[in-house]
Amino acid sequence: MKVVTLKAPGGLDNLVVEKREAPGEPGPDEIRVRLHASSLNFHDYGVAIGAIPTADGRIPMADGAGVVEAVGDGVTDFSVGDAVVSTFFPTWLEGPARVGDFSTTPGDGVDGYALESVVRPATWFTHQPKGYSHEESATLTTAGLTAWRALVADGGLKAGDTVLVLGTGGVSIFALQFARMMGARVIATSSSEEKLERLKAMGAEHVIHYRQEPEWGRKVKEITAGVGVDHVVEVGGPGTLPQSIEAVRIGGHISLIGVLTGRQGDIPTAKLMAKQARLQGLIVGSRRQQMEMIQAIEACGMKPLIDSSFALEDIAAAFRHQESGKHFGKICLNW
Amino acid sequence: MKVVTLKAPGGLDNLVVEKREAPGEPGPDEIRVRLHASSLNFHDYGVAIGAIPTADGRIPMADGAGVVEAVGDGVTDFSVGDAVVSTFFPTWLEGPARVGDFSTTPGDGVDGYALESVVRPATWFTHQPKGYSHEESATLTTAGLTAWRALVADGGLKAGDTVLVLGTGGVSIFALQFARMMGARVIATSSSEEKLERLKAMGAEHVIHYRQEPEWGRKVKEITAGVGVDHVVEVGGPGTLPQSIEAVRIGGHISLIGVLTGRQGDIPTAKLMAKQARLQGLIVGSRRQQMEMIQAIEACGMKPLIDSSFALEDIAAAFRHQESGKHFGKICLNW
Amino acid sequence: MKVVTLKAPGGLDNLVVEKREAPGEPGPDEIRVRLHASSLNFHDYGVAIGAIPTADGRIPMADGAGVVEAVGDGVTDFSVGDAVVSTFFPTWLEGPARVGDFSTTPGDGVDGYALESVVRPATWFTHQPKGYSHEESATLTTAGLTAWRALVADGGLKAGDTVLVLGTGGVSIFALQFARMMGARVIATSSSEEKLERLKAMGAEHVIHYRQEPEWGRKVKEITAGVGVDHVVEVGGPGTLPQSIEAVRIGGHISLIGVLTGRQGDIPTAKLMAKQARLQGLIVGSRRQQMEMIQAIEACGMKPLIDSSFALEDIAAAFRHQESGKHFGKICLNW
Amino acid sequence: MKVVTLKAPGGLDNLVVEKREAPGEPGPDEIRVRLHASSLNFHDYGVAIGAIPTADGRIPMADGAGVVEAVGDGVTDFSVGDAVVSTFFPTWLEGPARVGDFSTTPGDGVDGYALESVVRPATWFTHQPKGYSHEESATLTTAGLTAWRALVADGGLKAGDTVLVLGTGGVSIFALQFARMMGARVIATSSSEEKLERLKAMGAEHVIHYRQEPEWGRKVKEITAGVGVDHVVEVGGPGTLPQSIEAVRIGGHISLIGVLTGRQGDIPTAKLMAKQARLQGLIVGSRRQQMEMIQAIEACGMKPLIDSSFALEDIAAAFRHQESGKHFGKICLNW
Known part of the structure; x- marks a missing residue:
């Protein structure tokens, strides 16, 4: 499968697309998600240009949306085929803010979603709003x-x-x-x-x-x-x-x-x-808040404003567009 | 001026229209309001049929809307010509609930708004929503x-x-x-x-x-x-x-x-x-909450649903319509 | 090890003490706790007399306090030797109420703590207040x-x-x-x-x-x-x-x-x-609330009022004392 | 009666004690208070040294405590002889913050309490905590x-x-x-x-x-x-x-x-x-919050820490002591 990684020491030219083997079966509380979209945020940009230091070879992008391909035995919230979207703080499920850094944030402290398939704990995702495309859903995680x-x-x-x-x-x-x-x-x-x-x-x-x-x-x-x-x-x-x-x-x-x-x-x-x-x-929010936002989106039929879409391979071009400040709404990646 | 009063011991037949002299000039913190509309609530009905005991000769109706005719020297919130609507608990301006009875409620513990003109403290009213008629405004006080x-x-x-x-x-x-x-x-x-x-x-x-x-x-x-x-x-x-x-x-x-x-x-x-x-x-709310509701109504352009309108003289007929349970939305009085 | 179970169809005479093999090693997110105390609540009493129906052979008691004997690889909150106390809703970690029944409550929907040793997920427990005995700690879970x-x-x-x-x-x-x-x-x-x-x-x-x-x-x-x-x-x-x-x-x-x-x-x-x-x-509260209560207890040096203590074997006598209504404060079990 | 005023352009030497005629009878919603104590705050100090510009001849001091000498006909909260303490924002009775300046604050936008007797609306005061002296009470208004x-x-x-x-x-x-x-x-x-x-x-x-x-x-x-x-x-x-x-x-x-x-x-x-x-x-709080604080003080028997007391005539010396930064707790005035 295709994977984007950020080669040290950062900078848009250091975003490279590699081939890797797809992940195997999920553990009991995990799901495997075939990712199809992400969206760009200022935080992702900071990581991409190296202003926010991360580990060598980090897979960027906090936002990820796709389809559940496999579920572990203990997973009750999701079924194969469900459309899901990632959360910014995977371990902050609900209640008051408990995190004050990005050490658990995909695309920063841990690998993100600029790739084709991941196995992650089920609680790292929520359902997408009904009627949303993957790229529309991907805009929700951070922004x-x-x-x-x-x-x-x-x-x-x-x-x-x-x-x-x-x-x-x-x-x-x-x-x-x-x-x-x-x-x-x-x-x-x-x-x-x-x-x-x-x-x-x-x-x-x-x-x-x-x-x-x-x-x-x-x-x-x-x-x-x-x-x-x-x-x-x-x-x-x-x-x-x-x-x-x-x-x-x-x-x-x-x-x-x-x-x-x-x-x-x-x-x-x-x-x-x-x-x-x-x-x-504040920095983003909890998984529970994401679920409440999605309920609201569904009740109101609201759709995010997407400025433009790029292929996964064109991730550097996407960030350059963001850098230009010309966008109005969200810049997305699709694959 | 015309005034509706409730003759003891209550009952819709005891609602009578009288003539009285119009009130004089407002005191320093008061306004004089020329009333034009009211609306019917279950509480008003309870008073009208005598289920809720009140003083003999009580003027009914908690809801009142009209136009400011005169303002006292100390009044800064209102000017002559302003369209205003009454509040249910005239002395509960803001903060948590402080009242547990109807002793201060117009049309119950004190005289209400089924008449042509009143002098009251300015804080017993708020502005009407922009674009509202008097009868639309009158629906807001209670319901x-x-x-x-x-x-x-x-x-x-x-x-x-x-x-x-x-x-x-x-x-x-x-x-x-x-x-x-x-x-x-x-x-x-x-x-x-x-x-x-x-x-x-x-x-x-x-x-x-x-x-x-x-x-x-x-x-x-x-x-x-x-x-x-x-x-x-x-x-x-x-x-x-x-x-x-x-x-x-x-x-x-x-x-x-x-x-x-x-x-x-x-x-x-x-x-x-x-x-x-x-x-x-809960029973209704504070003047501050009424002001916030009116801000919301103005921002959204929402209009109340009015079932039917009656002349002030037909107040008993209006209550009989309410009694029938056939209404959908608010029953109003207009004069 | 000793285990108390409730034989069908319930009733204090049906609380019997058995011998069982002690549990083995904890899984990655689990701890093994050597229990030493519990305390009696109205809910436990309802289970014990059969007023609240439970599975045959249910081990009663929602409250459990003891010492951590072994910790799984993934457990970071507890170490061997830590004094811990159970939670009433093991899966309600924080945030607003999410549970409306006792299907996850130890001693009702699942086995409770009237026994010598259990292996449970680490999140089913919190630390005890510093300076508390096991029986003092056991009073906190429910009451x-x-x-x-x-x-x-x-x-x-x-x-x-x-x-x-x-x-x-x-x-x-x-x-x-x-x-x-x-x-x-x-x-x-x-x-x-x-x-x-x-x-x-x-x-x-x-x-x-x-x-x-x-x-x-x-x-x-x-x-x-x-x-x-x-x-x-x-x-x-x-x-x-x-x-x-x-x-x-x-x-x-x-x-x-x-x-x-x-x-x-x-x-x-x-x-x-x-x-x-x-x-x-309300029914009890979340694990987070338990942790906040314990912080308060430590800051204030507050101690629970214990009415009386019984040996684990005398659990039926303890419930009879509760039934008499003569107690003032908590009735505890110790072993 | 004695009155302290601040002669333009400010500065501790410009605090002068004058003689004035005592105020007359209170209006319907007013009370007359014989003041006996005040306390010093950083805000009062700013006024006194002219760092916060005020009107010429302003009577300083936001904090005032004393005894009700006369009550207007419409006053129900206070009786003659009641011990009372002033509020910092006389018109902010309750609810969320509504004031963003000191235009209504005694000793800044309006005359304060460095004098022997005032007539003010009853709502400008609350009762003192039971068992408090006037100078203890005076510390509550601001600090x-x-x-x-x-x-x-x-x-x-x-x-x-x-x-x-x-x-x-x-x-x-x-x-x-x-x-x-x-x-x-x-x-x-x-x-x-x-x-x-x-x-x-x-x-x-x-x-x-x-x-x-x-x-x-x-x-x-x-x-x-x-x-x-x-x-x-x-x-x-x-x-x-x-x-x-x-x-x-x-x-x-x-x-x-x-x-x-x-x-x-x-x-x-x-x-x-x-x-x-x-x-x-935040700046201080509402009258309602002052009443709640006083309830708490009474329930707990808490007393403020008074560093030192000065006579009204020695107000400049009191501010110089404040200026020195040597105090621990409140500096008070007594008369």
């Missing part, structure tokens, strides 16, 4: 669940809330979609007029060109009659957080997700205090 | 807020949850609508084929004819693959609660609202315990 | 965790809250102790003057003789200046629940635990509704 | 409630949790005491050996000399077996927050209170994210 957890599990989102999303990456687009499907209002930012139009078409009530409005936090307050938003899905990190703090309402909620602009920086802590706001760090 | 609080404030409703609603009264229809607008699935019951069709048309995924299926709790479990529902909006009381306990999932939530079938009765407490379910008593 | 979950996990107990506990069974005494160690006030009931004195000595601020005060719900309201209590640990069931509903404050919390007075009965649902109170069904 | 809200209302503190407190200011000492009275463990820091000893004597299980251990965040992790603490009461601001983020456990909670080390600074946001921790900004 989908991050947005769901931020707004729903952490944020207790309700109809009538106002949500601010930043840019047009995978998490932000999912956040926009989940907010809309639960009756919330959305304000979105971008630096492209064309993308702003697309955000509106997807249901954003207000859009802000953040280059034309570098003080976009204040702009958000204007739009909300001086109140600020209930939730910010903060994917930028220290470069955008000061504006997000400006934008949030008193007692509001900022989901701290991103490292796009760096790992540390100058933050107006006194303003966060005075806003009595909650800055909630 | 709308009860459903909103049950599912959203108490229940933490999220997309993908499953909600069971009983019958086609005001609270149940609102619950169906709120559930749908937040991406939840709905199972609804009725004893009329025609009403079941209408429930489906409003978005109920499954409907149950509760006379044909007297063990409808078990039926709900079948529909949900043996799991049961996340939320039951239990408006029936002791006559339906045993089936509701059967219908709810392990760890689920039953909103105990109703006294339609009585004030006490035989309840399978051991099953409630084994289900590890929560039976949450 | 301790039920009280902890009711007040802390479900109830969000805080200092200054008022808690009502009923009688002097294991759960009620634990609830009194947990409430006191978190700064809450306690009102306790009993039908024995001597027990009332002991309850006071343990920190109950007020005690009520429930035979002399059959309307003890009203008495509780008097004691609390008409307000009612924040939490009721309702172990009685339908026979006591009406008084508990009377006793709880508006917006308060009743933990529905007990079946002592029956499995169903006449309940004043309208009063529960008007109180806007929460009646929360 | 006491900040600590209570951080740990209990925001943090859901439970027995067995571990709390990190920084230094020996009023909030930190209250946090230590509340944590201990609810069965939590405390780790405390100071730069004085003598103070570390006193912290231990008050119940801190571990203490850290933060000058000798500049990497005290790592030290906290060592003490907690690599886990980190559940709650950090972060009163330092940007200068200490990086160590607090190091010290908190995965999924833990940091109460962001302080501006002692500045209003903004370099923060490791990626680490906060990876910790999946919650950084919760």
